[in-house]
Amino acid sequence: LFLAACGGSDSTQGNGSASNGEEVATEQTDSKTIRAGIGLNNEHPQYKGLEKFAELVEERTDGSIVVETYHSGQLGDDRSMMEALQLGTQEVTVPSTAPIANFVSEFSVFDFPFLFPNSEVADEVLDGEVGQSFLDKLEDQNLMGLAYWENGFRNLTNSKQPVATQEDFQGLTIRTMENDLHLEAFRALGANPTPMAFTELFTAMQQGTVDGQENPFATIYLEGYYEVQQHVSNTNHIYSPFVFMMSKSFFDSLTEEEQEIVSEAALEAGAYQRELNREANETYLANLQEEGMTYTEISEDERQKMVETVQPVIDKYAENIGTEVVEKVYSAIEAAQ
Ligand code: KDG
Numbered sequence: 001l002f003l004a005a006c007g008g009s010d011s012t013q014g015n016g017s018a019s020n021g022e023e024v025a026t027e028q029t030d031s032k033t034i035r036a037g038i039g040l041n042n043e044h045p046q047y048k049g050l051e052k053f054a055e056l057v058e059e060r061t062d063g064s065i066v067v068e069t070y071h072s073g074q075l076g077d078d079r080s081m082m083e084a085l086q087l088g089t090q091e092v093t094v095p096s097t098a099p100i101a102n103f104v105s106e107f108s109v110f111d112f113p114f115l116f117p118n119s120e121v122a123d124e125v126l127d128g129e130v131g132q133s134f135l136d137k138l139e140d141q142n143l144m145g146l147a148y149w150e151n152g153f154r155n156l157t158n159s160k161q162p163v164a165t166q167e168d169f170q171g172l173t174i175r176t177m178e179n180d181l182h183l184e185a186f187r188a189l190g191a192n193p194t195p196m197a198f199t200e201l202f203t204a205m206q207q208g209t210v211d212g213q214e215n216p217f218a219t220i221y222l223e224g225y226y227e228v229q230q231h232v233s234n235t236n237h238i239y240s241p242f243v244f245m246m247s248k249s250f251f252d253s254l255t256e257e258e259q260e261i262v263s264e265a266a267l268e269a270g271a272y273q274r275e276l277n278r279e280a281n282e283t284y285l286a287n288l289q290e291e292g293m294t295y296t297e298i299s300e301d302e303r304q305k306m307v308e309t310v311q312p313v314i315d316k317y318a319e320n321i322g323t324e325v326v327e328k329v330y331s332a333i334e335a336a337q
Helices: 002-007 018-030 045-060 078-087 105-111 119-127 129-141 180-188 198-206 217-222 248-253 256-290 300-321 323-336
Strands: 032-037 065-070 143-153 155-158 173-176 192-195 212-215 231-233 239-247 294-296
Touching (some): 032 045, 045 143, 045 256, 065 256, 078 239, 105 180, 105 300, 105 323, 119 129, 119 143, 119 256, 119 323, 129 143, 129 239, 129 323, 143 248, 173 180, 173 198, 180 300, 239 248, 300 323
Parallel strands (some): 032 065, 173 192, 173 212
Antiparallel strands (some): 143 239, 155 231
């Protein structure tokens, strides 16, 4: 198992005795490889979750499936990795729901600003029937959605000014994920949003191409954004789920038993990832302040104003997605509270 994970498929020649070498070679010819890539770095709970997935799968398949994990966009950004899954040149990625909406537009509903009141409600809706019905929609795109993981509540940072009110968004160039709804919501709030892949974000902030960005505290801290950003506010404007997804053609090539193992492992690793992620998001705001960032709290009154400002954008997308689908999500949220 260890050999297989570390050696790669073409490094067996000349290792050990001939018979040993042959054995390893046979084993490796039979083993299937999952290349799993994410945009966040190897400090982030998302990567720890990926490592957990690898451990569970390799253990439960006795190494007949090997999982190679890649972080920091080593295999590309959310969109290009999803395309690689469609083509079958990569097996797993765990994008935010926002870029998924470019493949299945209904996914935008999970990115409605201020949709989920807390992560417990999000868990219940996403892990329930409604969440599953969205994952099913990915199959037409040659993608298998196996589980929801958590990115978390997104918060605004910038290099220019403290943001306490909606008026403070005015004039700030904010990088958003590649999603039209995000763009329109930020425009409505008065900012000047610009969509960009995650892999380009740090440099864009460093070079001043953008003034700010929005991500959960864990990402802001673990990606070292405090080095290039001065102000952070708890806008909590969008809850970002992750979707753990696999190339459908790869999934279909697995035996039934293997399919069960990877599906179960994606869920179990997700539970672990969510736990680590919540701890991280609670802890890291303090660290950001220790690193010298100014923290501005958004009052409930101000947040309510933002809710009202983005409502027309939500209404527009609700209509585009289809009221029936959106109503199902709203009812599930209500039932979960
Ligand atoms: O690994 C996930 C990242 O690629 C991305 O989804 C993170 O929230 C994110 C962003 O802002 O792009």
